[in-house]
Amino acid sequence: xxxxxxxxxxxxxxxxxxxxxxxxxxxxxxxxxxxxxxxxxxxxxxxxxxxxxxxxxxxxxxxxxxxxxxxxxxxxxxxxxxxxxxxxxxxxxxxxxxxxxxxxxxxxxxxxxxxxxxxxxxxxxxxxxxxxxxxxxxxxxxxxxxxxxxx
Amino acid sequence: xxxxxxxxxxxxxxxxxxxxxxxxxxxxxxxxxxxxxxxxxxxxxxxxxxxxxxxxxxxxxxxxxxxxxxxxxxxxxxxxxxxxxxxxxxxxxxxxxxxxxxxxxxxxxxxxxxxxxxxxxxxxxxxxxxxxxxxxxxxxxxxxxxxxxxx
Amino acid sequence: xxxxxxxxxxxxxxxxxxxxxxxxxxxxxxxxxxxxxxxxxxxxxxxxxxxxxxxxxxxxxxxxxxxxxxxxxxxxxxxxxxxxxxxxxxxxxxxxxxxxxxxxxxxxxxxxxxxxxxxxxxxxxxxxxxxxxxxxxxxxxxxxxxxxxxx
Amino acid sequence: xxxxxxxxxxxxxxxxxxxxxxxxxxxxxxxxxxxxxxxxxxxxxxxxxxxxxxxxxxxxxxxxxxxxxxxxxxxxxxxxxxxxxxxxxxxxxxxxxxxxxxxxxxxxxxxxxxxxxxxxxxxxxxxxxxxxxxxxxxxxxxxxxxxxxxx
Numbered sequence: 188x189x190x191x192x193x194x195x196x197x198x199x200x201x202x203x204x205x206x207x208x209x210x211x212x213x214x215x216x217x218x219x220x221x222x223x224x225x226x227x228x229x230x231x232x233x234x235x236x237x238x239x240x241x242x243x244x245x246x247x248x249x250x251x252x253x254x255x256x257x258x259x260x261x262x263x264x265x266x267x268x269x270x271x272x273x274x275x276x277x278x279x280x281x282x283x284x285x286x287x288x289x290x291x292x293x294x295x296x297x298x299x300x301x302x303x304x305x306x307x308x309x310x311x312x313x314x315x316x317x318x319x320x321x322x323x324x325x326x327x328x329x330x331x332x333x334x335x336x337x338x
Numbered sequence: 339x340x341x342x343x344x345x346x347x348x349x350x351x352x353x354x355x356x357x358x359x360x361x362x363x364x365x366x367x368x369x370x371x372x373x374x375x376x377x378x379x380x381x382x383x384x385x386x387x388x389x390x391x392x393x394x395x396x397x398x399x400x401x402x403x404x405x406x407x408x409x410x411x412x413x414x415x416x417x418x419x420x421x422x423x424x425x426x427x428x429x430x431x432x433x434x435x436x437x438x439x440x441x442x443x444x445x446x447x448x449x450x451x452x453x454x455x456x457x458x459x460x461x462x463x464x465x466x467x468x469x470x471x472x473x474x475x476x477x478x479x480x481x482x483x484x485x486x487x488x489x
Numbered sequence: 490x491x492x493x494x495x496x497x498x499x500x501x502x503x504x505x506x507x508x509x510x511x512x513x514x515x516x517x518x519x520x521x522x523x524x525x526x527x528x529x530x531x532x533x534x535x536x537x538x539x540x541x542x543x544x545x546x547x548x549x550x551x552x553x554x555x556x557x558x559x560x561x562x563x564x565x566x567x568x569x570x571x572x573x574x575x576x577x578x579x580x581x582x583x584x585x586x587x588x589x590x591x592x593x594x595x596x597x598x599x600x601x602x603x604x605x606x607x608x609x610x611x612x613x614x615x616x617x618x619x620x621x622x623x624x625x626x627x628x629x630x631x632x633x634x635x636x637x638x639x640x
Numbered sequence: 641x642x643x644x645x646x647x648x649x650x651x652x653x654x655x656x657x658x659x660x661x662x663x664x665x666x667x668x669x670x671x672x673x674x675x676x677x678x679x680x681x682x683x684x685x686x687x688x689x690x691x692x693x694x695x696x697x698x699x700x701x702x703x704x705x706x707x708x709x710x711x712x713x714x715x716x717x718x719x720x721x722x723x724x725x726x727x728x729x730x731x732x733x734x735x736x737x738x739x740x741x742x743x744x745x746x747x748x749x750x751x752x753x754x755x756x757x758x759x760x761x762x763x764x765x766x767x768x769x770x771x772x773x774x775x776x777x778x779x780x781x782x783x784x785x786x787x788x789x790x791x
Contacts, residue, residue, distance in 0.1 A: 201388075208393035211384035233362035242359040243406070243421045244399025251395040270394045271601070272625055274425040274576060274727045276754055276774055278747050294731050294769070298600065298627065299573070301729055301772075316747070321729055321774055323574055323625060325600065422752070423776055425576045425727060427603055427623055429596050445580050445618070449751065449778065450724070452578055452621075467596070470603075472578055472623055474725055474776060476751065510695035513686035535664035544661035545723045546704040550697025557696070572696045576727040 188222035188292060192264045195221060199260050209252055212245060214288075216256070222292040224256045230284050241281025241317065246306055250275055250320035253290025254302040258324035261295050265329030271299065273322040281317045283308035293321075300324045339373035339443060343415045346372060350411050360403055363396060365439070367407070373443040375407045381435050392432025392468065397457055401426055401471035404441025405453035409475035412446050416480030422450065424473040432468045434459035444472075451475045490524035490594060494566045497523060501562050511554055514547060516590075518558070524594040526558045530608075532586050543583025543619065548608055552577055552622035555592025556604035560626035563597050567631030573601065575624040583619045585610035595623075602626045641675035641745060645717045648674060652713050662705055665698060667741070669709070675745040677709045683737050694734025694770065699759055703728055703773035706743025707755035711777035714748050718782030724752065726775040734770045736761035746774075753777045 192198060196219060203209065203216055212234065218225035228234075228249060236242040251273055258268045290304035302322045307314050343349060347370060354360065354367055363385065369376035379385075379400060387393040402424055409419045441455035453473045458465050494500060498521060505511065505518055514536065520527035530536075530551060538544040553575055560570045592606035604624045609616050645651060649672060656662065656669055665687065671678035681687075681702060689695040704726055711721045743757035755775045760767050 203388075205386075205388040205390075206393070207383050207386040208396060232358050235356075235358040237353040237356040238418070239356075242357070242399070243424075244395075244402040245359060247398040247402060247424065247426075248393070248395025251398060255394070267389070269431075270428050272425060272427040272574065272623075273394075273398065274423060274774065275398075276423040276776065277421050278754060280420075293772075301731060319746075319774070321574075321727065321772070323729070423725065423774075425623065427625065429603060444621075452580060470595075470623070472576065472621070472725075474578065504690040507688075507690040507692075508695070509685050509688040510698060534660050537658075537660040539655040539658040540720070541658075544659070544701070545708070545726075546697075546701025547661060549700040549704060549726065549728075550695070553697040553700060569691070571733075572730050574727060574729040575696075575700065576725060577700075578725040579723050582722075 188261060188295065190221035190260065191262060194264055195260055198264050199256060202259050203256060208248070212248065214249060214252060219260065221260050222257055222295070224253045224260065224290045226253050226288045228286040228288065230286070241286065243277060246277070246281060246318045247275045249288045249306055250290070250304040250318060251322070253288045254304040254320060254322045255324060257290040257292050258300045258302055261292050261300060262326050267327045267329070269325045269327060271323040271325050273320055275318050275320040277318050278316045281308070286317065297326070299326055339412060339446065341372035341411065342413060345415055346411055349415050350407060353410050354407060359399070363399065365400060365403060370411065372411050373408055373446070375404045375411065375441045377404050377439045379437040379439065381437070392437065394428060397428065397432060397469045398426045400439045400457055401441070401455040401469060402473070404439045405455040405471060405473045406475060408441040408443050408453055409451045412443050412451060413477050418478045418480070420476045420478060422474040422476050424471055426469050426471040428469050429467045432459070437468065448477070450477055490563060490597065492523040492562065493564060496566055497562055500566050501558060504561050505558060510550070514550065516551060516554060521562065523562050524559055524597070526555045526562065526592045528555050528590045530588040530590065532588070543588065545579060548579070548583060548620045549577045549622070551590045551608055552592070552606040552620060553624070555590045556606040556622060556624045557626060559592040559594050560602045560604055563594050563602060564628050569629045569631070571627045571629060573625040573627050575622055577620050577622040579620050580618045583610070588619065599628070601628055641714060641748065643674035643713065644715060647717055648713055651717050652709060655712050656709060661701070665701065667702060667705060672713065674713050675710055675748070677706045677713065677743045679706050679741045681739040681741065683739070694739065696730060699730070699734060699771045700728045702741045702759055703743070703757040703771060704775070706741045707757040707773060707775045708777060710743040710745050711753045711755055714745050714753060715779050720780045720782070722778045722780060724776040724778050726773055728771050728773040730771050731769045734761070739770065750779070752779055
């Protein structure tokens with residue numbers, strides 16, 4: 188996709204750096220492109236649900252982050268992105284030491300972006316999908332919603 | 339609602355105790371009833387998104403937990419609950435020191451429960467809804483899906 | 490709810506009158522209030538799915554209409570409403586001669602309204618829910634999207 | 641995909657033939673494969689919403705039908721398919737004389753199939769997506785849910 192700002196990468200990176208929850212979970216962003224974000228997640232005990240698998244809430248949070256940053260890669264500088272709604276479908280239990288996530292803008296608009304994402308692990312050469320999401324991301328003009336970090 | 343097991347509370351508590359992510363986030367379950375779960379969450383830095391508000395991924399994870407445990411309160415002992423899919427709508431930014439969450443079984447079935455949840459904060463006497471979710475929870479017979487904790 | 494136009498009822502009625510699909514299906518709007526719409530539907534053969542019940546597609550269409558007109562009751566004159574996305578959960582098969590639908594604005598905003606709806610039938614005194622929906626409705630300024638009926 | 645019944649095509653066709661709403665709307669099934677269904681729809685006045693475009697309720701009904709029959713192509717003979725829930729995202733207004741729909745099983749399971757669908761029109765060589773859906777379809781054993789047509 189064609190980015191809407193020449194400084195899209197710096198602006199996106201600023202937003203990622205301010206995200207405390209991504210670092211608390213240990214989500215590592217490995218590829219940033221306009222409209223497409225890839226990330227990796229190492230399994231750890233704090234991410235377990237009651238069966239010892241990756242918690243569905245972590246799964247949905249990761250989906251939200253890669254989709255949300257995909258949206259942030261496709262806005263003008265200063266614009267903000269907020270999740271309007273998101274649906275996650277859970278295909279398989281998350282039983283692995285390492286997970287891969289990908290989020291992308293499926294249709295970029297003026298008021299909102301339709302985004303999608305998926306999270307999966309590798310079983311030998313096979314890709315096992317844990318979850319897929321579809322998300323509506325609102326694109327908000329600078330200054331409409333205040334940012335705790337802004338002066 | 340009428341529980342399906344006389345030991346529903348012990349079974350539910352066992353599932354809650356095994357959930358590492360709930361304690362990592364700091365979600366505190368304050369009321370457990372058959373079909374209805376209430377929890378509280380104190381804001382902390384690790385739960386922030388890029389604007390300094392409660393992260394949408396945390397919001398969706400909390401919705402998943404209170405809805406999931408509401409479902410777990412309405413199964414037979416030994417049955418397991420898995421999230422099939424969940425949709426979360428984000429009504430307002432999560433700007434508060436403390437959040438309240440409630441999850442409930444809206445329609446209990448044999449194969450799956452339709453659950454709902456909401457998360458909100460208090461602004462004086464006013465309840466400000468951050469998000470609402472609708473979730474399909476599958477009810478699976480004991481032994482069908484292995485549990486890392488089972489021998 | 491407090492309407493945003495003194496002529497909300499006329500504007501809403503105009504939109505309903507132009508809806509060919511509502512009359513093709515036989516959906517009858519019986520109560521129009523700001524933010525809340527009620528309608529009734531008599532079962533007929535053209536609305537059957539393969540088992541002879543109310544077709545799920547009709548159910549979702551009815552949910553979309555009552556939610557959409559609830560949104561239309563809460564806009565300024567000239568503004569248009571478009572469905573961004575909608576999720577419908579199917580609680581029970583639609584086995585009845587008559588169905589009742591209700592749609593409402595759960596949270597009214599500037600850019601979009603979060604709406605909900607339900608469709609049910611009566612079994613004696615009992616209300617049997619067929620489906621519930623949650624929908625994001627975009628509120629668009631007059632003139633942004635052209636209307637086939639406009640000159 | 642590998643069908644689960646050697647008579648999948650006859651069983652699927654029987655279900656399609658019994659669907660009164662598909663023929664009322666004028667949905668024409670043009671390609672039936674195991675796990676993938678394609679259909680076409682000619683625009684007509686009864687399918688219009690208030691702006692004269694394809695009604696969103698028709699769009700969601702068409703998504704439900706192609707996804708549902710994709711699921712029906714991947715069950716054993718006698719099993720029934722019911723929509724548990726469906727989310728539809730609306731990408732573009734449906735402004736055309738002819739629409740194309742495709743539904744597919746994205747992940748086939750024992751208890752339910754995760755299905756997806758899309759509906760689009762052609763603008764010269766360009767494919768314009770009107771809507772995309774993700775749907776959970778329950779697979780139910782024969783005899784569990786009664787069929788008006790069964791003796």
